[in-house]
Amino acid sequence: xxxxxxxxxxxxxxxxxxxxxxxxxxxxxxxxxxxxxxxxxxxxxxxxxxxxxxxxxxxxxxxxxxxxxxxxxxxxxxxxxxxxxxxxxxxxxxxxxxxxxxxxxxxxxxxxxxxxxxxxxxxxxxxxxxxxxxxxxxxxxxxxxxxxxxxxxxxxxxxxxxxxxxxxxxxxxxxxxxxxxxxxxxxxxxxxxxxxxxxxxxxxxxxxxxxxxxxxxxxxxxxxxxxxxx
Numbered sequence: 001x002x003x004x005x006x007x008x009x010x011x012x013x014x015x016x017x018x019x020x021x022x023x024x025x026x027x028x029x030x031x032x033x034x035x036x037x038x039x040x041x042x043x044x045x046x047x048x049x050x051x052x053x054x055x056x057x058x059x060x061x062x063x064x065x066x067x068x069x070x071x072x073x074x075x076x077x078x079x080x081x082x083x084x085x086x087x088x089x090x091x092x093x094x095x096x097x098x099x100x101x102x103x104x105x106x107x108x109x110x111x112x113x114x115x116x117x118x119x120x121x122x123x124x125x126x127x128x129x130x131x132x133x134x135x136x137x138x139x140x141x142x143x144x145x146x147x148x149x150x151x152x153x154x155x156x157x158x159x160x161x162x163x164x165x166x167x168x169x170x171x172x173x174x175x176x177x178x179x180x181x182x183x184x185x186x187x188x189x190x191x192x193x194x195x196x197x198x199x200x201x202x203x204x205x206x207x208x209x210x211x212x213x214x215x216x217x218x219x220x221x222x223x224x225x226x227x228x229x230x
Contacts, residue, residue: 022056023146023194026101027129028111032061032090034169035107037070038180039129041083042187055146055194058101060093062114073173077180098122103150105129105190108164124154130163133186136193143197 025043029036036059043057068090070078075085091097095118098104104126106112115126127135135153143149165182168175 022054024056024058024100024102025190025194026097026104027057027059027107028062028093028104028115029059029107029165030061030063030111030167031068031169032059032064032092033068033070033088034074034176035165035167035179035183036061037085037088037090038074038078038083039105039107039183039187041078041085041088042081042184043191045083046188046191050191050195053195053198055191055198058091058097060091060097062093062111064090064092066090066092071169071176073168073176074180076173077176080177081180081184093118095119101125102147103127103132105132108167125150127153127157128159128163129165129183129186129190131157131159133189133193134158137189140193140196146194146197149193149197 027036027039027043040057040059047053047055047057066089069075070085070088070090078085093114098115098119099122101122102125104115104122106115106126106128109128112126112128115122132153135157136149139149139152139156143152165179165186166175168179
């Protein structure tokens with residue numbers, strides 16, 4: 001679920017499925033050893049309950065050192081919430097990865113220019129994670145495919161103070177725990193929304209409890225303007 005797609009592929013037709021390209025989500029942070037790695041880990045945990053769903057999740061860092069392992073505190077914080085980062089290795093953000101992604105979810109505003117410097121056409125599919133999660137939760141019932149959900153979000157997304165996910169790198173274990181808790185809610189919301197567009201009739205993908213998370217965690221509600229970033 002983490003392999004890079006071919007950037008020469010044709011545009012996503014709207015509804016991924018057998019014989020088509022999976023809908024690809026790329027999480028982006030700075031070094032790809034804390035935030036985006038954790039987000040990918042939570043997405044893969046959620047996808048374990050959707051075998052065969054045409055969704056793919058990966059991550060990269062604007063200044064990643066290829067092959068670096070995830071930070072120990074991030075590994076522990078993710079493991080406490082049911083996700084494994086043990087096999088994660090850092091990946092550098094490249095044009096190939098940006099072009100291959102159907103939606104790019106950044107941890108902070110500083111990451112967006114790095115994405116657009118590689119592909120200016122990515123503007124309408126590049127978001128901060130938190131506001132995209134809100135927009136996706138609201139728009140999932142209106143969209144008939146992941147691609148349509150991204151298009152709706154591009155028209156309706158609204159960024160609020162505190163939407164960035166703070167970088168816990170170099171901080172205490174508690175900072176990683178807080179970051180993982182927030183990322184868990186946001187990522188579970190995104191996966192649930194994408195899954196709902198694949199099965200809008202309310203079948204297994206829509207009712208299997210993705211929005212609750214593996215330990216009863218709820219989908220992320222609209223975050224108040226004064227919420228701390230992490």
